[in-house]
Amino acid sequence: MEIQTSRFGLLEVDEQRILNFPSGLLGFPSHKRFALIQTGSEKCFFWLQCADEPNLAFVVADPSIFFKDYDVPLREETLLDLNLTDVSFAQVLVVCNKVDQWLTGNLLGPLVINAANRRAQQIVLTEKKWTTRQPLMRLQSDLPLAKSA
């Protein structure tokens, strides 16, 4: 299928590879279909492009690259919502933002994806160990923070 995007023009995406967020993302409840698009050089960042709204896209990242001790407890209802019978299919991404010269990740509200059926959901962690603006890397230096951690 073809996806119109305001950032990248027209993209060709295999329809079997669309992620379905039945509840959308928080603040975007009506946008449910997204394509995960690899970025040019980096392998740890992706664009999560809405398939139905050209202007809606997020940078997302694999948080484990930056925070080795980050994990996402999955509650029973999340397993049921995603039809996640085998947790080895669960994958976690975080939405990224640019705050001043930092790229930050929303580790308090991670995205959980069932790679087996491509259902996905943004969940809210109850533990307050992580923030919505956890610094990932300084944009000027391009050096990932966690390398020094």
Place this chain on the structure above:
Amino acid sequence: MLVLSRQRSETIMIGDDIEVTVVDIRGDKVRLGITAPREVSVHRKEVYDAIRRENRAAAQVKPEDLPAIGKPGPKLVDGSAPEAKKAKPDT
């Protein structure tokens, strides 16, 4: 807004299947117990608002803001990030 007075261990019902119980009261802190169907998500409002606000801010990011990350490469990903962090069940 409906305002009700409740004492410790008293409950209010919201609809047929949501119960909110005052578990404990200490000073200016109230502990609530909530029983709700699994399709009803329960969050602290400030956390929910913070994530919603952050999503809206993150949706404004443009490729030119992030020269180190940039635009899509020639290959599209299959929806499963190759080395994505494995989640673990909550035990």
